[in-house]
Amino acid sequence: xxxxxxxxxxxxxxxRLDAIDPVQYGKTRNFADxxxxxxxxxxxxxxxxxxxxxxxxxxxxYKPYQVQKLLQELxxxxxFQRVWWHHGDRxxxxxxxxxxxxxxxxxxxxxxxxxxxxxxxxLHIKNLYQTGYMHNHVRMYxxxxxxxxxxxxxxxxxxxxYYHLLDGxxxxxxxxxxxxxxxxxxxxxIANQENINRYLYSNQQHTIADHSYxxxxxxxxxxxxxxxxxxxxxxxxxxxxxxxRLNEALPLHVYTTYWLxxxxxKDEPANRVLLLEPSHFEKFPVSKKVIDFCMxxxxxxxxxxxIFVGEFESLMQRYGGETIVSLQHPLxxxxxxxxxxxxxxxxxxxxxxxxxxxxxxxxxxxxxxxPLANSIG
Numbered sequence: 001x002x003x004x005x006x007x008x009x010x011x012x013x014x015x016r017l018d019a020i021d022p023v024q025y026g027k028t029r030n031f032a033d034x035x036x037x038x039x040x041x042x043x044x045x046x047x048x049x050x051x052x053x054x055x056x057x058x059x060x061x062y063k064p065y066q067v068q069k070l071l072q073e074l075x076x077x078x079x080f081q082r083v084w085w086h087h088g089d090r091x092x093x094x095x096x097x098x099x100x101x102x103x104x105x106x107x108x109x110x111x112x113x114x115x116x117x118x119x120x121x122x123l124h125i126k127n128l129y130q131t132g133y134m135h136n137h138v139r140m141y142x143x144x145x146x147x148x149x150x151x152x153x154x155x156x157x158x159x160x161x162y163y164h165l166l167d168g169x170x171x172x173x174x175x176x177x178x179x180x181x182x183x184x185x186x187x188x189x190i191a192n193q194e195n196i197n198r199y200l201y202s203n204q205q206h207t208i209a210d211h212s213y214x215x216x217x218x219x220x221x222x223x224x225x226x227x228x229x230x231x232x233x234x235x236x237x238x239x240x241x242x243x244x245r246l247n248e249a250l251p252l253h254v255y256t257t258y259w260l261x262x263x264x265x266k267d268e269p270a271n272r273v274l275l276l277e278p279s280h281f282e283k284f285p286v287s288k289k290v291i292d293f294c295m296x297x298x299x300x301x302x303x304x305x306x307i308f309v310g311e312f313e314s315l316m317q318r319y320g321g322e323t324i325v326s327l328q329h330p331l332x333x334x335x336x337x338x339x340x341x342x343x344x345x346x347x348x349x350x351x352x353x354x355x356x357x358x359x360x361x362x363x364x365x366x367x368x369x370x371p372l373a374n375s376i377g
Contacts, residue, residue, distance in 0.1 A: 004038050004133050006166055006293065010262045010301040013042050022057055026069035030137050032120075032200045037070075040167035041133075043077065046259040046327075047297055050074050050345035064367070071367065072360065077172055078345045079359045084171035084330050086352045091174050092155065094183040103151040103221070106228035107160050111146050117224050118193070118207045120200035121145065132166035132289050137199055143180040144190040148217070149208060150225035154181040163233045163286055166293050169258075170284060192216055235281035236288045238295070240309045246271045248320035254312075254335060255305065257286075257294040259327045262301040264340075270325075272305040274298045275315060280331065312336075 007013065020037050028034035042048045054074055057067050084091050110116045114125035121141055128134040134142070139161065146157045158177035162168045178184035193210035197203055204210075208222040246252065253270045260274070274295070298305050308315050312335055316324075324337025332339070341347075346363045353359035 003127070004131060006038070006041050006131075006133070008293070008296040008300045010047065013039075013047060017048060017053060017056055020053075020057065020070070022062060022067040022070040026066065029069065029073075030199050032124075032135055032138070034135075036135070038133075040169075041293070042297075044167040044169040044172075045257060045294060045297055046261045047301070049261070049343040050078055051343055054345055058367075074345060075360055075363055076356060077169070079353065079356045080169075080171040080175040081342075082352065082359070083175055088330060091171065095175075095178055096185070097183050099147070099153055099181050099183050100188070101151050102153045104228055105153040105156060107156050107231050108146050108150040108152050108225050109227040109229040110224045111142060111150070111157070112160060112229060112231075115224070116145060116208070118145070118196060118209055119204055120196055120202040124200070128161075128164050132164060132287070132293065134161070134165070139176065140180055140189060141191050141196060143177050144188070145209065145225070147177070147181040148188045148190050149219075149222060151221060152228070154178060154183065156231055159233060159285075160231055162284070164289070166290055168286060168290060188217075190216055233285040235285045235291060237276055237278060237281060237291065237309050238307065240307065244306055244308060244318075246273075246319045246321070250321065251323035251325055252315075252319050252321060252337075254315075254324065254326040254332075255298065255302065256326075256329075256331065257291075258329060258331060260294065260297045260302065264327075265325065266302075271319070271321075272302055273315065274302075274305055274307045275312060276307065276309045277311050278309065279311060 007016075016037070017039060020039075021035050024035035025037065029036055039048065039053065043050065043053065054071060057070060083095070087095065111125065114122040116122055121138065124134055124138045125142065142161070143154070143157065146152050147154050154177045158174055161177075162170065162173045165173065175184055180189040182188035190213070191209065192213060193204060193207050196209060208219075208224060209216070211219060251268065251270045253265060253272050255272065255274045257276070276291075295307060298307070308318070316336070324335070326332050326335045326337065326339055328339045328342045346366060348366055349359070349362045353362065
């Protein structure tokens with residue numbers, strides 16, 4: 001299995017961005033060893049942005065059909081963000097339909113313990129714990145087993161996965177789990193063992209997924225998926241350094257684990273603070289691996305940045321200045337001061353789209369404009 005290495009230096013991240021092969025991506029992205037970009041942790045954390053990635057792709061000499069799959073995947077991410085912006089906290093309730101055949105609202109022990117009996121899936125779950133990454137296709141497999149074979153309500157399992165992902169994004173993760181569970185789509189998603197064998201290069205038989213698609217949902221609750229477990233997820237936050245100081249004569253630029261962009265207002269003298277709010281991480285916990293990764297992204301790429309652990313109001317009590325700048329974001333609504341616009345890939349597309357394909361139809365016409373690279377940046 002490929003073991004991705006997630007470097008944190010901005011120059012190396014840009015090299016990885018420039019090395020994308022959208023042709024191979026389109027052909028192989030669903031396979032375990034496919035030419036995926038491994039850019040998702042940097043997009044989720046705001047180190048690079050969707051329009052930045054799209055510009056790099058479109059500036060190269062590819063035919064439109066060669067880059068469409070990758071552009072669509074970027075657009076899926078933007079679509080999920082727009083769902084979050086539109087629905088707010090209702091993102092964490094069933095968005096379109098109630099989940100069917102739910103037996104409980106807990107986590108399935110065999111999934112969290114990497115003991116489903118599907119060897120390739122269990123291996124990838126163990127890899128998630130080691131690396132903070134899981135291939136997108138495997139995320140769908142795991143969600144389908146949990147919600148649709150194990151009949152767990154989607155919310156707690158989605159929290160389990162989000163907790164461990166370096167690229168954890170509440171919009172993408174939550175919407176994807178709802179899509180699999182049939183609460184944000186017209187039907188539930190499942191992959192059978194034949195599909196798993198094909199894309200994960202396994203050759204296993206006689207598992208809980210070894211059924212035809214016509215009969216896979218007809219089986220009783222598999223014994224291996226019957227035991228549940230309560231999640232006890234906590235975020236190990238650091239302490240604010242004793243040397244933390246703010247210059248009230250300078251603006252205060254507020255960063256979060258969703259916005260760590262080194263290019264943001266980089267030439268302006270300012271106090272630069274990565275704000276870690278305990279209330280946020282109590283509601284949406286992440287692992288130590290995730291927190292450490294975000295802090296490295298900040299310290300490696302944003303000169304002079306300080307870390308403040310506390311609520312936004314507490315940070316304001318420490319800052320006697322007048323100019324506070326942050327980014328527009330659903331998690332930042334309680335921030336005061338100036339809010340810079342969110343870097344949408346398709347800023348021309350307005351209004352809410354109830355499905356990805358209705359959203360994509362609106363986006364496609366802007367991809368056909370000339371010059372392409374300037375139409376979405």
